[in-house]
Amino acid sequence: MSKRILISAMEKEGSLDQPMDPRFGRAHCFLIVEGDTLTWLDNNARSASHGAGVEAVSTVGKNKIDAVISGEFGPKAHGGLKGISVAHYVAPEGITVREALDSLERGDLKAME
Amino acid sequence: MKITFASGKGGTGKTLFSTSLAWRLRATGRSVAYVDADVEAPNGNLFLKAELGEAERFTVPVPKLTTETCAGTECSACQDACAFHAILPLPSSVMVFPELCHSCGACVTACPYDVLVEVPRELGSIFRGVSEGGIPVVIGEVDVGEARSTPLVEGVVEEEIDADVIIVDSPPGTSCAAMAAVRQSDHVILVTEPTPFGLHDLRLAVEMCRAFGKSPWVVINRSDLGDDGSLEAYLEQEHLPLLVALPFDRELAGAYAYGHLAVRGSVKLRRGTDAIIEALGL
Numbered sequence: 477m478s479k480r481i482l483i484s485a486m487e488k489e490g491s492l493d494q495p496m497d498p499r500f501g502r503a504h505c506f507l508i509v510e511g512d513t514l515t516w517l518d519n520n521a522r523s524a525s526h527g528a529g530v531e532a533v534s535t536v537g538k539n540k541i542d543a544v545i546s547g548e549f550g551p552k553a554h555g556g557l558k559g560i561s562v563a564h565y566v567a568p569e570g571i572t573v574r575e576a577l578d579s580l581e582r583g584d585l586k587a588m589e
Numbered sequence: 590m591k592i593t594f595a596s597g598k599g600g601t602g603k604t605l606f607s608t609s610l611a612w613r614l615r616a617t618g619r620s621v622a623y624v625d626a627d628v629e630a631p632n633g634n635l636f637l638k639a640e641l642g643e644a645e646r647f648t649v650p651v652p653k654l655t656t657e658t659c660a661g662t663e664c665s666a667c668q669d670a671c672a673f674h675a676i677l678p679l680p681s682s683v684m685v686f687p688e689l690c691h692s693c694g695a696c697v698t699a700c701p702y703d704v705l706v707e708v709p710r711e712l713g714s715i716f717r718g719v720s721e722g723g724i725p726v727v728i729g730e731v732d733v734g735e736a737r738s739t740p741l742v743e744g745v746v747e748e749e750i751d752a753d754v755i756i757v758d759s760p761p762g763t764s765c766a767a768m769a770a771v772r773q774s775d776h777v778i779l780v781t782e783p784t785p786f787g788l789h790d791l792r793l794a795v796e797m798c799r800a801f802g803k804s805p806w807v808v809i810n811r812s813d814l815g816d817d818g819s820l821e822a823y824l825e826q827e828h829l830p831l832l833v834a835l836p837f838d839r840e841l842a843g844a845y846a847y848g849h850l851a852v853r854g855s856v857k858l859r860r861g862t863d864a865i866i867e868a869l870g871l
Contacts, residue, residue, distance in 0.1 A: 526736075527674025527689050534677060537662055552686055556677050559684045560662075 478511035479542040481580065482535075485573050488516045492574040496567055498547025501529035508539060509577060529553030536562055545576050545585065554588060563587050591746075591755045592869065593626075593774040595798070595805075597790025599761030601780045602810035602835075603627075605845060606862070607758040608636045609852035613862040614754055615724050619871065622752035623720070626770040627760045628713060628729035628741045635848045639718030639726045647715055647729070649740045650707035651675075651687040652696050658682050659704050670699035688736050713741045715748070725750060742769040754871065762790075763797040771798060776869060777805040778832065783816030788823060795827065806830045806868065808861070811837040832868050833861035 484503030487494050497503040502522045508515040517539070521531035529549070533556030536544055544557060544564040557564045565585040567576040579585050594607040607623065614621040625631040634641065652667070658681040665678045675689035676696050687710050697705045713731035720726055729745035731738040738760070746757055746769065759770035771777055777798050781791040791807070798805040807824060812834035824831055835857060844851040852858045 521674075524674065527686065530674040530677050530686060530689070534668065537678075552689075556684060559677065559679045561680070 480508060480510045480540060481543050481545065481577065482539065482541040483507050483509065483545040483573055483576060484519075484547070485516075488518065492577075493572050496545070496547065496571050496573050496576045498569045500544070500546035500549050500564075501532045501553050503532070503546065506535065507573060508541065527552070530556055533557055533560065536560065543580065545580055549588060557588075590753065590776070590869070590871075591757060591774045592776045592778065593746075593757040593759050593771050594778050594780060595759040595767055595771050595794060596761055596780045597763060597792070597794035598781065598787050601761075601782050601787060602808070603761070603780050604633050604636070604758055605810070605851070605858075606778070606780055606808055606833075606865075607756050608633050608850060609858055610862045610865055611637070611724050611756045612722065612850050612852050613859065614756075614866065614871065615722055617866075620751075620753040622725040622727070622750045622755050624745055624748070624750070624755060624757045625726070625728040626742045626745050626757050628731040628738045628745065628766070629760065631728050631730050631758075633758050634718075634720075634726060634728055636845075636850050637720035637722075637724060637726055638848075639720040639724070641716040641718040641726075641728065644714035644716055644730075646711050647713050647741050647744050648709035649690075649692045649712050650694070651690045651692065651710045652683075652685055652705045653708045654683060654704055655706050656704045659700075659702060664701065666699045666701055667696035667705060670695040691737070692740065713738070715741075715745060725752060739765040739769050742766045746770055746773055763793045767794075768797060768801070771803065772801045774803065777803045778808055778865065779805045780808045780810055781820070782811050783809060783814060783820045785819075788820050791820075792823070795829065806832050808833045808835070808865070810835050813837055830868070833864050835861050 484497040485507045486497045488505040503519050506517040521528040529552040537560045594603040611623040625633040661681045662678045667676045675686045677684045716728040729741045760766045781787045813836040841851045
């Protein structure tokens, strides 16, 4: 069974060659990749005045995600993702969504401890 | 009688006027107390120089599980009840983010298994003392790194103080912390300055006061600097009584910078505080 991967993105329903959104909690949108299946999600947390990271973690939990890729994870997001035992990986700013997914596949991305 | 000095823009002179008024009232034999509700940066005591007692720690309630595990993500009732993203269900327990918690207790009530209780979390301190000259002071100071100071502002302004007149030095701005200082007052005095920022923020402060049913009075500090008439025009148009217009005084500014109670040496400032006293009917 394929892993379900969530990655932060800039343009919902856009191309995979778009840049990854370097933010997690306040990402514009999320893309869930499972094998060949792509599912786009709005990030409703992004305009929360506080706790955007916490709500984004909730989204990850509710969608049964196995791994998350983003540019950076704030302390609440990091703590929350650790709490729900979901591995989260940091990809460099400027990378495209496609490149980030490929990097994860090749094992080139570092998981946050 | 509770009088709050507020402002929109910070640095306009709330502490100058509130400490000066307290001093002047005491000097004329009145029973007056000073409350420093600017809990993120309380500075009134630099001027009043009260010897403060030990810090009384101020706490707010936050949720905690009474059991090792709970239904966690299978349940999520606490998260659904929380408006502040402060509680996150995990596979078999919850993670609390106390700095986001607004102490409303909704999660505790919502938990269908009754395994959440409220426990105290330290937010800051309250200090008490009596100034040189005999003015009781109450100072609130929030702990460094805390995101929410409003509960402590509420705590200090609600303190029981034995005085006829209580002067509250509010936090600047119009956020929840400033509102907490203003809402329980009998009188609100807005301190402003004749600059575009001053006027912009004064408008917001006036709106805030009126939202709580208060009709604020206005004091203009550094009144001879920078204005093009728009401040006075605004006050007239909004029927806001102007109690004092204090011109800039370099000597006064210097005394203030050294932590001196400038009102003791400045005739103009003394006249200003007396005008406020008269307006208050004291």
